Amino acid sequence: MxxxxxxxxxxxxxxxxxxxxxxxxxxxxxxxxxxxxxxxxxxxxxxxxxxxxxxxxMTWKNALADIPFGGxxxxxxxxxxxxxxxxxxxxxxxxxxxxxxxxxxxxxxxxxxxxxxxxxxxxxxxxxxxxxxxxxxxxLPHELGSTGYGVALCIKTAVEFQGKKLNGMTVAIEGFGNVGTFAMKFLSEWGAKVVAVSDSKGVIYDTDGLNYDALMKTKAETGTVTAHGKGKVLPAADLFKLPVDILIPGARPNVITDANVNDVKAKIVAEAANIPMTYEVEKKLMKRGILVLPDFLANAGGVISSYCETMGWDEKKMFATVTEKITNNTKLVMQRAKDHDTRAAALAIAKERVIEGMKRKGWRK
The missing domain is CATH 3.40.50.10860 (Leucine Dehydrogenase, chain A, domain 1)
Structure with missing residues (x-):
């Protein structure tokens, strides 16, 4: 155990x-x-x-999200x-x-x-x-898209922190369920160009950019993004090799491994899924100058929404709270990250907040 x-x-x-x-x-x-x-x-x-x-x-995720929950x-x-x-x-x-x-x-x-x-x-x-x-x-059902919105906002905040603009950046998204669809919706609205999306059947790839509404229609009517007429169909594993600015692993755990880590060409990897790779693999990406936005930072929109539900807040206040928390926490992690190690920075912030809570309760000095 x-x-x-x-x-x-x-x-x-x-x-x-x-x-x-x-x-x-x-x-x-x-x-x-x-x-x-x-x-x-x-x-x-x-x-x-x-x-x-x-x-x-969850202890670390809720502390990093800065909401009054334990794990x-x-x-x-x-x-x-x-x-x-x-x-x-x-x-x-x-x-x-x-x-x-x-x-x-x-x-x-x-x-x-x-x-x-x-x-x-x-x-x-x-x-x-x-x-x-x-x-x-x-x-406040998760179907409102708080997690996908949070992923998109975490990316936007990190890009702007680097002094760049999201506008025109290319994106590949693994998974077109609740999180992937809303991440695509908001990133597209903010000017990014989503060029590849995958589901369990494979990848649809179009360098001209994929249209959100059209792709949602294809998925609803056929059950898979690969039936989208416009673009090229690729095997699911090829998504991680594409020459894009931003890669979003958003479905299964351990999809980026020692075997394919060197194929990743993206400059930013935002972990919408939980544990899409090990910390050792993350460090290999960071060593190459790739910015990794760790799962418990990037996908915290859902738990922040949960907190809003316990407070009895409506959808509008929920999105405002997700915006505030994700923006502040992403900036804080970016400021604290030494040698590009964003996970270590995020974990240090979370631990500090939990220790503070333990001291308040008299559990430790």
Whole structure:
């Protein structure tokens, strides 16, 4: 099992429900800055160790985002395609109820959406149990695009910090789901030229630039961006080799590895996905003068939106808060980064904020 340290975890709870066969784990890593906040995923092979690692990542992410949440994560070991899915969600809610909402607040994650968040909150009997709920339950659904907007804004802020302009810069985006689509929408509106987008079927590449509305129409009608008439279709792996200014890995983990790191030609890599590469691989990019915007900086729009939901704020105030936090934190990381090591700078800022919270609570001197 993952080692414990001065930061946590505070609680590791493993649960089982005999009726559904549901097994689950809740890890509350650190609550120095507030209730532990992190997604609730449902996958058949989730492990306690994996959830512990994800909970720690949320401690740093929420601290760097500068929102009053600690870090936590929940994993339900269950087939998400099972007709018993709702029963498993409700059973898990019953088992962890004692921790909610003062120690844990859930959110959507792998195979859980606003629908499951609604079921979870209903079962707990407290709307504060989760964020990402349906709008009818006072939620600010992630479908509003806060994460993709945050990724685009992080890039824009970093580019302007370097004294450059986003206008005319070329972009390649891996993944055309919720995050990728909104990142493309806002980057295009701000003058960048998105030339390549991928999904599970492959890459569509057009050096003249891809039109956002037209590509959304293609995806909706055919289920894949590769059916877009305009442009060239390439294998998915080729996206990372394209001669673009900005590369956005936004789908799967560990897509940039030792095997293809030297193929990356982009000047900026913005991590919209969680852990699209290891720190060792990031350092190889940084050594070549490539700016890496780490995942827990670039994709924090979603957790900032979650905070806004707990405050009862509307969509307008949520976007204003995401704008303020992402802009300030990106500038802070850029200022602090030594030898271009943005991850080390971001982690140092997050740790300082958590330690400050621990001191306030009298947990350390």
């Amino acid at each position: 993952r080692a414990k340290d001065e930061f946590g975890p505070e609680y590791v709870l493993e649960v089982f429900d005999a009726k559904t066969g549901m097994q689950g784990v809740l890890v509350i890593d650190n609550t120095a800055r507030g209730a532990g906040k992190g997604g609730m995923r449902m996958v058949p092979d989730v492990t306690t160790e994996e959830v512990m690692g994800l909970a720690r990542a 936590a994560k929940a994993g339900i070991k269950f087939d998400p395609k099972s007709p018993q899915k709702e029963a498993a969600i409700r059973a898990f809610a019953d088992k962890v109820k004692v921790f909610i909402p003062h120690f844990y607040i859930a959110g959507p994650d792998m195979n859980t959406t606003e629908k499951e968040m609604g079921q979870f909150a209903n079962q707990i009997g407290d709307m504060r149990a989760t964020t990402g709920k349906p709008a009818s339950m006072g939620g």
